[in-house]
Amino acid sequence: MAQHEHVRVAVIGSGFGGLGAAVRLRREGITDFVVLERADSVGGTWRDNSYPGCACDVPSHLYSFSFAPNPEWPRTFSGQEHIRAYLEHVADTFGLRPHLRLGHEVTLMRWDREELRWAIETADGASFTADFVVSATGPLSDPKTPDIPGLADFPGKVFHSARWDHDADLTGKRVAVIGTGASAIQIVPAIQPKVAGLALFQRTPPWVMPRMDRKISGAERRLHRALPVTGAARRGLLWGIRELQVSAFTKHPGELGLVERIAKANMAKAIKDPALRAKLTPSYRIGCKRILLSSTYYPALAEPNVDVITSGLAEVRGSTLVASDGTETEVDAIIFGTGFHVTDMPIAERVVGAEGITLAESWKDGMQALRGASAAGFPNFMTVIGPNTGLGNSSMVLMIESQLNYMADYLRQLNVLGGRVALDARTSAVGAWDRRIQARMKRTVWNTGGCNSWYLDANGRNTTVWPGTTAEFRKVTRSVDLSEYEVVRIPKRAAAPAKAVAEEVVG
Numbered sequence: 299m300a301q302h303e304h305v306r307v308a309v310i311g312s313g314f315g316g317l318g319a320a321v322r323l324r325r326e327g328i329t330d331f332v333v334l335e336r337a338d339s340v341g342g343t344w345r346d347n348s349y350p351g352c353a354c355d356v357p358s359h360l361y362s363f364s365f366a367p368n369p370e371w372p373r374t375f376s377g378q379e380h381i382r383a384y385l386e387h388v389a390d391t392f393g394l395r396p397h398l399r400l401g402h403e404v405t406l407m408r409w410d411r412e413e414l415r416w417a418i419e420t421a422d423g424a425s426f427t428a429d430f431v432v433s434a435t436g437p438l439s440d441p442k443t444p445d446i447p448g449l450a451d452f453p454g455k456v457f458h459s460a461r462w463d464h465d466a467d468l469t470g471k472r473v474a475v476i477g478t479g480a481s482a483i484q485i486v487p488a489i490q491p492k493v494a495g496l497a498l499f500q501r502t503p504p505w506v507m508p509r510m511d512r513k514i515s516g517a518e519r520r521l522h523r524a525l526p527v528t529g530a531a532r533r534g535l536l537w538g539i540r541e542l543q544v545s546a547f548t549k550h551p552g553e554l555g556l557v558e559r560i561a562k563a564n565m566a567k568a569i570k571d572p573a574l575r576a577k578l579t580p581s582y583r584i585g586c587k588r589i590l591l592s593s594t595y596y597p598a599l600a601e602p603n604v605d606v607i608t609s610g611l612a613e614v615r616g617s618t619l620v621a622s623d624g625t626e627t628e629v630d631a632i633i634f635g636t637g638f639h640v641t642d643m644p645i646a647e648r649v650v651g652a653e654g655i656t657l658a659e660s661w662k663d664g665m666q667a668l669r670g671a672s673a674a675g676f677p678n679f680m681t682v683i684g685p686n687t688g689l690g691n692s693s694m695v696l697m698i699e700s701q702l703n704y705m706a707d708y709l710r711q712l713n714v715l716g717g718r719v720a721l722d723a724r725t726s727a728v729g730a731w732d733r734r735i736q737a738r739m740k741r742t743v744w745n746t747g748g749c750n751s752w753y754l755d756a757n758g759r760n761t762t763v764w765p766g767t768t769a770e771f772r773k774v775t776r777s778v779d780l781s782e783y784e785v786v787r788i789p790k791r792a793a794a795p796a797k798a799v800a801e802e803v804v805g
């Protein structure tokens with residue numbers, strides 16, 4: 299028989315956002331919740347991205363939960379396997395396993411206006427109802443592979459960076475890497491030494507700064523273990539430096555010229571060929587796209603088995619890849635490092651709100667959510683890492699924890715209001731919030747730097763990045779302002795005639 303469960307809260311996803319939400323719920327004394335996860339283990343993007351060289355470019359002591367410091371981080375920028383293990387450890391330490399429903403892909407969430415709760419269906423036939431939903435599916439969960447004519451007939455291996463085919467042996471093969479984003483620039487130096495030839499399809503050159511990665515010594519780790527305050531101080535320093543950088547991105551992009559000089563020196567150190575340097579030099583302001591960190595990318599590109607093709611992949615003819623500029627290259631395997639469905643996240647098509655329309659329809663002119671959390675018409679529903687909560691230079695875990703403060707207060711307010719009740723963000727409040735964000739966006743490097751990036755949606759609106767410091771976001775998400783919400787109660791049912799009620803009581 300199909301399984302059905304009613305819970306106070308359903309959390310969707312078990313990456314940093316979902317696990318963080320689960321810990322926070324327990325801290326608030328809420329244990330009546332489930333975490334619905336489509337995969338068979340926790341970890342989100344750090345489970346799915348297992349490509350060679352995968353690591354975080356935010357230092358580990360900052361890229362971790364404040365409530366779960368990890369004195370054992372092995373490197374300043376730890377690798378994917380360590381981050382994934384950390385998330386597994388969080389699930390164990392905070393007793394989250396009984397709440398996990400693995401292999402439960404959410405196919406539909408529909409708001410029930412009569413009962414004031416969410417009805418949730420999953421691909422395996424299980425169903426849930428929940429008073430409150432925390433959607434923590436993350437913006438980097440659904441890989442985007444461009445629709446390239448002829449790709450289906452390519453005879454070799456084809457896969458996306460976020461779905462690495464570990465059975466594919468690339469040794470001695472001719473490999474094409476499509477894209478030059480954060481994923482691709484980690485893959486290229488990791489596979490270059492073993493492939494026969496590497497054709498890199500670069501549509502837009504990225505800015506790449508040196509990556510100051512090093513092993514964290516045993517002595518440092520012992521110190522952080524014995525005196526946790528030292529780990530906290532390290533984190534505080536990493537955080538403070540990044541907070542000071544924010545105004546250059548958001549208000550004074552001109553100040554980023556110095557950073558461009560460092561990035562150019564990083565390139566010049568490894569790339570001696572002026573023609574190749576010219577190909578790799580960006581023509582937009584640094585920071586407009588995410589600044590990439592690598593000390594091995596340029597040295598790999600300087601190797602004789604690498605060819606940089608300065609245009610996108612346009613067509614596949616058998617095993618020949620045709621670039622937009624007509625260049626033809628024959629390869630044995632194609633790796634797409636072409637990013638994710640960020641501003642068109644598929645989960646939005648599966649959420650049906652109070653007006654009977656999906657979140658995707660509601661966001662057809664661009665994503666909008668009050669304080670990054672609440673969309674109008676979607677009561678008792680919040681998105682972790684929602685619209686305009688992304689960062690260009692610091693740890694997303696800080697933003698997630700701020701959103702969890704907001705979630706905790708949201709649930710507290712529902713308790714205070716009492717009874718069967720929901721909060722629905724007012725259209726006017728969502729609109730005012732969005733206008734404030736977009737007005738600030740006008741001066742930022744993401745909107746003025748002269749590039750096209752995944753920060754911008756199909757209409758050119760920046761609906762992904764937060765145009766302020768993480769401290770400011772912490773402040774604006776500290777509590778729920780009830781004036782920004784409509785309080786919704788169960789519609790009164792037609793009162794039964796007095797005689798019938800009396801008969802019922804007597805009978």
Ligand code: NAP
Pocket residue numbers: 353354355356438444459476477478479480481482484499500501502588609610611612635636637638750751752
């Ligand atoms: P991405 O930043 O969206 O990069 C996608 C790349 O694919 C871009 O270079 C894009 O070119 C290119 N592209 C798309 N279609 C193409 C085509 N038809 N032909 C050639 N190139 C094409 O994706 P990502 O690298 O996976 O990174 C996504 C985000 O994940 C990052 O910004 C970061 O937030 C996160 N991430 C972080 C780390 C880390 O911490 N180290 C590592 C990986 C990912 P254009 O630039 O011309 O659009």
